[in-house]
Amino acid sequence: TLDADAGFMIDNSAEKVYLVDDKGKILDTQLSAMIVMLLQLSNLSKEEKHKIVVPVYASNVVKEVVSCVRKDIDIVWTKTLPRYIAEESKSKDVRFVSDYLGGYIFPEFQPVFDGMFAIGKILELLAKEETKLSRIKREISDFNIVHTKIPCPWDKKGFIIRKLVEEHQKYNLDLIDGVKIWLDKKSWILFLPDADEA
Numbered sequence: 001t002l003d004a005d006a007g008f009m010i011d012n013s014a015e016k017v018y019l020v021d022d023k024g025k026i027l028d029t030q031l032s033a034m035i036v037m038l039l040q041l042s043n044l045s046k047e048e049k050h051k052i053v054v055p056v057y058a059s060n061v062v063k064e065v066v067s068c069v070r071k072d073i074d075i076v077w078t079k080t081l082p083r084y085i086a087e088e089s090k091s092k093d094v095r096f097v098s099d100y101l102g103g104y105i106f107p108e109f110q111p112v113f114d115g116m117f118a119i120g121k122i123l124e125l126l127a128k129e130e131t132k133l134s135r136i137k138r139e140i141s142d143f144n145i146v147h148t149k150i151p152c153p154w155d156k157k158g159f160i161i162r163k164l165v166e167e168h169q170k171y172n173l174d175l176i177d178g179v180k181i182w183l184d185k186k187s188w189i190l191f192l193p194d195a196d197e198a
Contacts, residue, residue: 006126006133008119015113016102019122021133030058030145033098034065035136036118039125040096040106041069053088053097053105055080056176057190059143068139079177080192086112149194157193164191 007020019032027035037052044050051074054062066073078088082099089097089111097105104118105111126132152160164179174180178192 006123008122010115010119011102014115017104017115017118017122018102019133021137023134025134027133027137029102030100030143031137031140032102033058033100033104034062034140035133036104036122036125037062037096037098038065038069038136038139039122039129041066041073043125043128044070044095046072049093050074050095051076051091051093053078053085053091053094055085055100056174056178056180057145057192058100059145060186060188061141061143065140077174077176081195082113084177149197152193152198154198161191161193 001024005022007024009018009020009026010016011018018029019027019035021027041050041052049072050070052066053076056077057080063075066075074093076088076091076094078084080099082103085097085099085103086105088094089105089107094107097107099113103113104121105113106117106121109117109121161179164181165173165175168179168181172182174182174188178190180188180190182188
């Protein structure tokens with residue numbers, strides 16, 4: 001209706017930003033993170049080493065997206081809590097961080113989630129590339145992630161995580177946070193104990 005190039009919604013804490021593309025579609029937070037990451041990677045100097053920080057629950061499509069743009073970018077997979085993600089943003093050569101839930105960190109400014117700065121940076125990157133969110137969205141492969149909460153007594157969490165590791169040795173396992181079981185090169189299941197709830 002407004003013929004706008006982009007729309008932004010900020011959460012109450014002003015840390016998270018949700019993107020609306022030029023077609024008026026509210027974008028999934030994981031897709032948004034990959035779009036912003038693509039914009040940021042396209043604007044990094046080719047002479048320096050660069051890293052991006054990605055939480056363990058992010059789609060592995062991020063690897064495809066990164067390799068399409070730059071072969072010299074290292075992906076640092078991290079734990080899922082915001083404090084761990086923010087801590088990684090202080091590491092040397094880190095140029096982009098997202099929690100893939102609407103939070104963005106541009107370490108050259110400050111190593112914390114900042115919604116207002118993220119909006120300004122996204123607009124700057126879109127202007128530099130002379131592109132639109134919907135155009136970049138088309139460059140990213142489709143992916144699906146399903147989240148399910150399963151009730152579990154506090155005293156059983158450690159036992160279940162240990163059993164998952166013991167009983168799935170034939171698979172590739174990532175133990176960065178919880179247990180991530182790789183079923184094949186593209187599909188995985190992540191069992192992540194909730195820090196606050198049973």
